[in-house]
Amino acid sequence: MTAWLRLGSVSALAAQAPDAQSWMSAGERARLAGMPATRRRAQFVAGRWLARMLLARAFGGGWQDWSLSDGEDAPPRACGPVPASLSISHSQELVACAVGRDVLGLDLEPVRPRKGLDALYAAITTEAERAALAAHVGQADAVHRFAHAWTLKEAGIKRHGGALFATMLGHALTLVPSCALHADACTWLHDGHVLALCAADVASLDLAEMAAAPRYWRLLRAGACAPAES
Template sequence: MDGCRLWLGGLDAAGVPYGDPHGWLTAAEQSRLAGLSAPLRRRQFLAGHWQVRALAAGFAGGMTRDWRLAAAPDGQPWLEGPGDVRLCASISHSGDWLAVAVATRAIGLDVEVPRRERDYDALARHVFAPAEIARREALAPSDRLAAFNTTWALKEVFGKRGGQGLQPHAARHIASEMAPDGEAEAFSWALPCEGALALAAWPGVLPELESTGPVGVARGWRYRPVG
């Protein structure tokens, strides 16, 4: 079995059994949850950790509660299920949006939905490669926010896949560029309100996306080192 599956939706669509989180969270997860005081962050945590289990059960079998979520030394999450099946996992949320993914190889997932004004030009100069900056600046001003979120998400997922996270200096030396199916190692989807969903996986992957709302057509990408 080799593949990747994603789920995207609102927090309320995750169907979390909020009444008894201790019945399915690991001790480490319970400790993390206890450290979260903001109601939204607690909802995001529970929804993400439940839905990634549900996705794993649908992908590889077993019941949702059969899957245990843990983190490798580099911080990358993984799931262990019935029969010692092990899957890589990734969770992302932005406001009321939630995205989760499971796969047989290392992955990174990110959802970006703009919620406040930011200095997008300065952020692009700080993190994007020169070709990515030029690609965005060539667009009409009305299209630049969506392009920023797509490129930013592609940066995030590259770092998550590798376990190092988004590091600005390193990110400026990796450029994302469009790639045809069969060669793409990453994908992006446009979301409402100029948001974006992105996944980094491996060349030739064909991810399966389940969404409870409208998403754009998948676009394939690859990463190229730049000087």
């Protein structure tokens, strides 16, 4: 079934949103009040506002008809006119949201050098995955390949569950390149970031303003085999 994906500017969305007292739940307002950093507060407002607007656009009703859970240690859940799932991710000045009928996971990370990157990249990927990333990611450097690997597996955690340590270092999820027909994940390069989405059907995404074409992947749980490409 179709999933919807949108990106936006944190500052623009935070400025566009009405006063939090008029649309956030008491739990969301309490979380917001406990955030001392201005940027983190803006990211929280922008993500929650984008989610409500996207849920209304995808499934009907107005944004006022949708609410989000406010658990600090759990991903937000949507409550509205029909059952729906969502995932929100933000990085610096970008915020992304995906919604759909089925559970999905989204991750957004900057493409940037970091200390010990080569060792970390080797730790979270297998030799076969590194060969696949080298063939499937257009950019030749390890910084881009690492960003694709990390966001894909983080998106997989958000969709399937699991611990960060086991997934990244224990290789609980393995990534393989795929065609759109068999894919359950895809990545984009956007404004110095890699965005990854893991969902049941990524071939029929509603992307709107996303200009770049996605790269398709399949995330396999430990011991699973990839389907034959046709």
